[in-house]
Amino acid sequence: MPTPNTNTLTVLMAEQRGDRDQVLPLTKNVIQLFNYLEDTTKLKIEVRRYPWRRVLHNAENGEGFIFGIYKTIERQQIYSFSEPVYSDKIWLMTRCEDHLNYNGLPDLKGKTIGIVQGSSAGDEFDSQVNVLFKPEYNTSSLAGRFSKLYQKRMDAFLLYDPRTNLKEMQKEFNQIYATDIDEYRKKKNDIFCILPKPINVIDAHFAMSIRGDKALLEKLDRALQQARKSGELDRIFSK
Incomplete structure (x- = not known):
């Protein structure tokens, strides 16, 4: 399993493709969330986008954190999940x-x-x-x-x-x-x-391989808890 860079948060996301097969850009609320997390955690977020099945596979093998994943009974045997980010x-x-x-x-x-x-x-x-x-x-x-x-x-x-x-x-x-x-x-x-x-209506999370180092997950959770308490998460995802 790769050794994570403790100054970088690698985020794996599903790509969405448009009418000319182009990868569609990240939505405004996702960009705002990542900017907030970078400011709060002092981590640099590196986004990598793949087809969804590859996102799941690469995260299981330690490449980074999935963003926008739901908990299921099966997935909880494979991944460790963050605090809920949005519904x-x-x-x-x-x-x-x-x-x-x-x-x-x-x-x-x-x-x-x-x-x-x-x-x-x-x-x-x-x-x-x-x-x-x-x-x-x-x-x-x-x-x-x-x-x-x-x-x-x-x-x-x-x-x-x-x-x-x-x-x-x-x-x-x-x-x-x-x-x-x-x-x-x-x-x-x-x-x-x-x-x-x-x-x-289902909570979406960050998730990482259950076999990985939880230090970055704990830092991420602290930032998400702070954002929820301050109302920042509601502000970002109410749009």
Whole structure:
């Protein structure tokens, strides 16, 4: 296992790819969080972005800390987790024309749901993959997921986003990913709809290999505790 640089915090994150297969930039709230942590811990944060399965593998082998990972029973055998950083919401992105309703997992019976390989939506949801519903496994390309959805290769896909303003989120995603669809260009009616009830609301953490040195994790936890007490975490992730 690599020996960590005690002055650097290597952070491993899932890459998200746009409509031209470009890696999308970090969001403003993530940048603000990392700036805060650098100021508070006096560590230099080095971000490395990979497909999600590689993020999990590399962290297990000691390359660095995963950012934005959820606790599951299985993962707690592999990783040590930080204090919660924010609460992520897991939405269902659908085709508006289908008028799908979601009030609970039974509503997904027989559906095909897009899931990024290696990701989790909580133990209850994960346990129903290939039981209640069929998975359509996807890559880190968000554009690819929207394309599959439009082509009816799946009924919905999981969208991880801490925001709660669904109207603005839906408008944003349609402006980006429906722009080449004739119906959207002519009528400006949304092609893609976010269902109003999330699959889950789940805490996101930093995590490192359970076999690694916990000194950096303890320093990170102290900074996160301070940020929560001061209201800084709420300020960063309320946007």
